[in-house]
Amino acid sequence: MKSKFKFVIGDIQGCYGEFKSLLKIIDPKKENKIFCVGDLVNRGPESEKVLEYVMQHNIKSVLGNHDLHMMAMILGVHKIKDKNHTLDKVLSKNKRIEAVDYFIKFPFAKELKVNDQRSLIVHAGVLPTWSLQDIHAANEELCELLKKDPEKFLSDMYSDRSKAISKSTNKRNRQRYLVNVFTRMRFLSRKNKLDLKTKTKKTHKNKYQPWFNYQHKCLKDIDNIVFGHWAALNGVTNHSNIKGIDLGCVWGGSLAAINLFDNSVITINSES
Numbered sequence: 001m002k003s004k005f006k007f008v009i010g011d012i013q014g015c016y017g018e019f020k021s022l023l024k025i026i027d028p029k030k031e032n033k034i035f036c037v038g039d040l041v042n043r044g045p046e047s048e049k050v051l052e053y054v055m056q057h058n059i060k061s062v063l064g065n066h067d068l069h070m071m072a073m074i075l076g077v078h079k080i081k082d083k084n085h086t087l088d089k090v091l092s093k094n095k096r097i098e099a100v101d102y103f104i105k106f107p108f109a110k111e112l113k114v115n116d117q118r119s120l121i122v123h124a125g126v127l128p129t130w131s132l133q134d135i136h137a138a139n140e141e142l143c144e145l146l147k148k149d150p151e152k153f154l155s156d157m158y159s160d161r162s163k164a165i166s167k168s169t170n171k172r173n174r175q176r177y178l179v180n181v182f183t184r185m186r187f188l189s190r191k192n193k194l195d196l197k198t199k200t201k202k203t204h205k206n207k208y209q210p211w212f213n214y215q216h217k218c219l220k221d222i223d224n225i226v227f228g229h230w231a232a233l234n235g236v237t238n239h240s241n242i243k244g245i246d247l248g249c250v251w252g253g254s255l256a257a258i259n260l261f262d263n264s265v266i267t268i269n270s271e272s
């Protein structure tokens with residue numbers, strides 16, 4: 001079956017002007033259906049406009065940490081401490097609950113097939129020890145819990161979330177660890193322990209490597225992993241089948257879209 005998806009767009013983070021400029025080039029109304037890598041909102045100037053546009057045009061995405069953050073703020077989950085958010089206009093919007101209803105249907109991982117090429121889209125990453133089946137199972141587990149009780153899911157997630165850095169048999173910690181892997185991971189130890197503090201390109205901590213530097217089991221079954229979240233990389237992973245497309249638009253870099261047919265990348269420079 002021919003997939004209609006052709007482009008995957010990097011972290012928009014409320015950069016509406018750049019997003020519209022990018023859409024003008026790739027034209028989603030024709031054959032070129034788009035999918036997003038998450039973090040559609042926050043930190044940038046016009047999250048409310050991005051939100052409105054994606055809802056009107058039925059644009060889908062995987063969930064990023066800032067998308068979850070927005071939902072938690074709309075639902076009034078009180079454990080969040082974030083003075084730097086730029087979501088005031090989203091929070092005062094009449095349609096904010098509709099935004100939660102819309103975002104809540106987004107998965108944490110999504111497989112897209114274009115011609116014979118299979119790509120896995122995630123916001124931050126996946127564990128190297130995961131098979132494709134494990135990834136789908138973890139995704140389904142989280143999606144079900146989020147839909148069942150979003151307030152509980154999000155308030156569990158924001159309580160002591162920095163402690164959920166390794167595998168756990170405790171159900172709540174397990175859930176938080178999986179969310180951290182899909183939406184916040186950068187550096188990982190050989191034993192799948194997360195370092196959520198380091199956001200730079202490199203780490204001095206010997207035990208840790210970028211998550212994509214390990215051998216990934218799922219790459220036996222799929223051709224590519226496409227992810228965002230890590231602006232400091234500027235897209236460089238040095239692995240041809242693991243593609244970072246967060247080029248830091250919100251930090252003055254650019255907004256990227258990868259063409260899944262030929263792996264070419266289109267970029268729009270930041271307006272700020």
Ligand SMILES: [Mn+2]
Nearest residue numbers: 039064065229
């Ligand atoms: Mn992110």
